[in-house]
Amino acid sequence: NAGVMQNPRHLVRRRGQEARLRCSPMKGHSHVYWYRQLPEEGLKFMVYLQKENIIDESGMPKERFSAEFPKEGPSILRIQQVVRGDSAAYFCASSPDRSLEKLFFGSGTQLSVL
Amino acid sequence: AQSVTQLDSQVPVFEEAPVELRCNYSSSVSVYLFWYVQYPNQGLQLLLKYLSGSTLVESINGFEAEFNKSQTSFHLRKPSVHISDTAEYFCAAVGAAGNKLTFGGGTRVLVKP
Numbered sequence: 001n002a003g004v005m006q007n008p009r010h011l012v013r014r015r016g017q018e019a020r021l022r023c024s025p026m027k028g029h030s031h032v033y034w035y036r037q038l039p040e041e042g043l044k045f046m047v048y049l050q051k052e053n054i055i056d057e058s059g060m061p062k063e064r065f066s067a068e069f070p071k072e073g074p075s076i077l078r079i080q081q082v083v084r085g086d087s088a089a090y091f092c093a094s095s096p097d098r099s100l101e102k103l104f105f106g107s108g109t110q111l112s113v114l
Numbered sequence: 115a116q117s118v119t120q121l122d123s124q125v126p127v128f129e130e131a132p133v134e135l136r137c138n139y140s141s142s143v144s145v146y147l148f149w150y151v152q153y154p155n156q157g158l159q160l161l162l163k164y165l166s167g168s169t170l171v172e173s174i175n176g177f178e179a180e181f182n183k184s185q186t187s188f189h190l191r192k193p194s195v196h197i198s199d200t201a202e203y204f205c206a207a208v209g210a211a212g213n214k215l216t217f218g219g220g221t222r223v224l225v226k227p
Contacts, residue, residue, distance in 0.1 A: 004157075006157075033214065033215075035217075041219060041220075042118075042120075042204055042217040042218055042219040042220045043158075043204065043215075043217040044217070045214045045215065045216070048213055048214055055213065056213055056214060059214075091157060091158065093158075098213055100146065100208050100212075100213075100214075100215060101146070101163065101165060103160070103215070104160075105150075105157040105158040105159070106157050107156055107157040108157050
């Protein structure tokens with residue numbers, strides 16, 4: 001059973017481009033969480049999704065950021081028109097249910113905006 | 115809203131010495147507490163967790179943490195560290211009815227020979 005898979009591992013974008021980050025949860029996990037880790041800071045919650053539904057997006061910036069978790073395929077975190085302040089490590093975690101006791105994290109995507 | 119404070123951003127420690135990483139959380143009726151470890155260039159791995167029951171929880175690699183409700187703390191300790199314990203450690207909390215973890219700012223542990 002592979003762990004939570006995130007790709008790409010590193011992503012470089014120029015200001016104004018789009019960034020698409022992918023997360024394949026562990027087998028049997030239907031709950032996905034996205035967190036962002038800014039330099040020298042802890043992880044900050046962004047969004048919580050369950051297959052085809054956004055449950056809690058209270059941590060998502062109001063503009064340029066969106067997330068989806070379709071019935072088939074990975075969860076996608078999409079950042080449009082990236083700015084330098086978007087440079088961070090983005091972590092995905094998955095769980096078989098909403099209890100958070102069995103949460104597993106991926107290795108993250110390091111986004112660098114030039 | 116839940117908040118988690120890790121008082122020490124960096125803790126240098128010599129090999130085989132003890133270490134304590136402090137974590138305090140905002141009071142809640144019921145709370146679950148976690149410690150995660152992040153080795154260089156890797157994702158987070160669960161170290162240990164407190165859900166209920168015994169207030170002292172242990173990990174398989176010698177770490178332990180004690181839930182102290184009166185002091186709203188969940189400090190992490192290891193009596194004798196190894197070089198391989200060099201990593202960043204994150205404390206996290208969630209209310210029993212919550213659906214997201216709140217993380218502390220992290221404590222970077224550097225074990226020196």
